[in-house]
Amino acid sequence: xxxxxxxxxxxxxxxxxxxxxxxxxxxxxxxxxxxxxxxxxxxxxxxxxxxxxxxxxxxxxxxxxxxxxxxxxxxxxxxxxxxxxxxxxxxxxxxxxxxxxxxxxxxxxxxxxxxxxxxxxxxxxxxxxxxxxxxxxxxxxxxxxxxxxxxxxxxxxxxxxxxxxxxxxxxxxxxxxxxxxxxxxxxxxxxxxxxxxxxxxxxxxxxxxxxxxxxxxxxxxxxxxxxxxxxxxxxxxxxxxxxxxxxxxxxxxxxxxxxxxxxxxxxxxxxxxxxxxxxxxxxxxxxxxxxxxxxxxxxxxxxxxxxxxxxxxxxxxxxxxxxxxxxxxxxxxxxxxxxxxxxxxxxxxxxxxxxxxxxxxxxxxxxxxxxxxxxxxxxxxxxxxxxxxxxxxxxxxxxxxxxxxxxxxxxxxxxxxxxxxxxxxxxxxxxxxxxxxxxxxxxxxxxxxxxxxxxxxxxxxxxxxxxxxxxxxxxxxxxxxxxxxxxxxxxxxxxx
Numbered sequence: 001x002x003x004x005x006x007x008x009x010x011x012x013x014x015x016x017x018x019x020x021x022x023x024x025x026x027x028x029x030x031x032x033x034x035x036x037x038x039x040x041x042x043x044x045x046x047x048x049x050x051x052x053x054x055x056x057x058x059x060x061x062x063x064x065x066x067x068x069x070x071x072x073x074x075x076x077x078x079x080x081x082x083x084x085x086x087x088x089x090x091x092x093x094x095x096x097x098x099x100x101x102x103x104x105x106x107x108x109x110x111x112x113x114x115x116x117x118x119x120x121x122x123x124x125x126x127x128x129x130x131x132x133x134x135x136x137x138x139x140x141x142x143x144x145x146x147x148x149x150x151x152x153x154x155x156x157x158x159x160x161x162x163x164x165x166x167x168x169x170x171x172x173x174x175x176x177x178x179x180x181x182x183x184x185x186x187x188x189x190x191x192x193x194x195x196x197x198x199x200x201x202x203x204x205x206x207x208x209x210x211x212x213x214x215x216x217x218x219x220x221x222x223x224x225x226x227x228x229x230x231x232x233x234x235x236x237x238x239x240x241x242x243x244x245x246x247x248x249x250x251x252x253x254x255x256x257x258x259x260x261x262x263x264x265x266x267x268x269x270x271x272x273x274x275x276x277x278x279x280x281x282x283x284x285x286x287x288x289x290x291x292x293x294x295x296x297x298x299x300x301x302x303x304x305x306x307x308x309x310x311x312x313x314x315x316x317x318x319x320x321x322x323x324x325x326x327x328x329x330x331x332x333x334x335x336x337x338x339x340x341x342x343x344x345x346x347x348x349x350x351x352x353x354x355x356x357x358x359x360x361x362x363x364x365x366x367x368x369x370x371x372x373x374x375x376x377x378x379x380x381x382x383x384x385x386x387x388x389x390x391x392x393x394x395x396x397x398x399x400x401x402x403x404x405x406x407x408x409x410x411x412x413x414x415x416x417x418x419x420x421x422x423x424x425x426x427x428x429x430x431x432x433x434x435x436x437x438x439x440x441x442x443x444x445x446x447x448x449x450x451x452x453x454x455x456x457x458x459x460x461x462x463x464x465x466x467x468x469x470x471x472x473x474x475x476x477x478x479x480x481x482x483x484x485x486x487x488x489x490x491x492x493x494x495x496x
Contacts, residue, residue, distance in 0.1 A: 026120030036214035053225035077105035306418035312373035339476035
């Protein structure tokens with residue numbers, strides 16, 4: 001391919017510009033499938049409403065994934081060239097140059113088809129000799145690497161799109177794309193996903209052009225960053241049906257068709273009418289949850305379920321666990337935090353390594369002391385499941401772990417059984433703020449804490465550990481604050 005032909009190819013697929021917000025990046029396929037309201041916000045929400053929220057967990061995962069992937073590529077393809085460039089335009093141009101030279105393997109390639117408003121990045125292009133392309137008697141096939149055990153739908157659509165772009169550029173459509181998962185490799189056939197891919201791209205264009213407006217999710221994660229805060233606020237201010245915990249998309253649509261567009265509408269609708277629109281228990285759930293919003297109070301669902309029995313010692317506990325960032329890492333519980341109600345203090349046990357994990361459970365066990373007169377409160381069954389799993393792995397400690405499980409009380413189950421709440425779900429992050437509790441840090445959630453912990457191990461910077469401990473302490477205190485608020489609340493009882 002001559003320099004002139006190469007320039008013409010670049011001009012054709014760049015359309016004389018660089019990608020902008022009106023073009024679809026293949027990497028956004030997950031957002032399009034799972035969080036399309038964020039995509040709508042990119043085009044139609046007030047720009048000043050965007051709030052930057054760095055995803056430390058995702059950034060760390062990307063860095064560790066990239067390192068292990070690049071090492072594998074260098075080992076398997078010693079002759080590989082890595083695409084570089086100061087700008088995305090340079091990287092696309094350099095990708096085309098490497099393809100024209102016939103390099104055996106091209107890593108971190110950029111592929112554009114801006115006349116059709118699509119572009120993307122691929123981990124690796126591998127030269128194949130079976131069929132010719134515009135570059136010569138060879139073509140390229142995409143190798144993509146995903147840090148997952150199973151093939152996800154958005155992976156298939158993402159690589160199908162980049163394969164489509166590649167086919168347009170090189171004038172030959174590879175039969176398949178290889179996706180390397182954690183433990184196996186999958187061949188993705190473009191023809192198997194073509195119809196769905198074209199449908200999703202049409203959906204994206206309709207969002208971009210203001211033809212379609214997708215639903216948000218339920219607060220407190222109504223959308224992804226940078227639109228989470230805006231979406232949460234909008235859903236709450238509009239008293240959107242999303243604020244009702246148990247309704248799915250079809251149920252909300254059914255209510256809207258029948259003139260019920262807000263929680264106020266549902267609250268003022270009779271239960272008998274709702275029961276003609278929704279199956280039970282959803283009609284009753286929607287009715288009383290809407291009333292809880294209307295009166296700004298919890299509503300009694302069932303007597304005698306709350307509060308749980310109080311013991312002499314009442315401990316509210318929560319675990320933090322690592323994620324497996326690389327192939328050789330092992331996930332483990334690195335922090336057990338406790339809010340001791342009687343001592344009015346926070347207690348924590350920290351493990352630096354997987355080998356120390358069982359030690360902090362021993363410390364947890366020793367802290368309890370009086371099992372007859374102690375109650376352990378948690379939110380969801382995660383903690384109990386974790387201890388039971390560890391009991392199966394560490395038979396020498398099984399008796400102690402099972403004894404801890406025997407005095408556990410899931411506060412979420414108790415609250416859910418007893419009340420309808422003015423909250424969009426029974427997650428602790430949704431329920432506790434409905435009664436005035438707020439976490440002290442905006443920049444440290446469950447996933448962030450993993451990153452802070454990982455960086456603390458690397459740097460020894462105790463400020464990072466302090467952030468993790470503060471987040472965990474708030475999780476523990478949130479349970480107690482919510483429990484006390486419900487004990488003292490002016491609860492409405494419509495069963496009288």
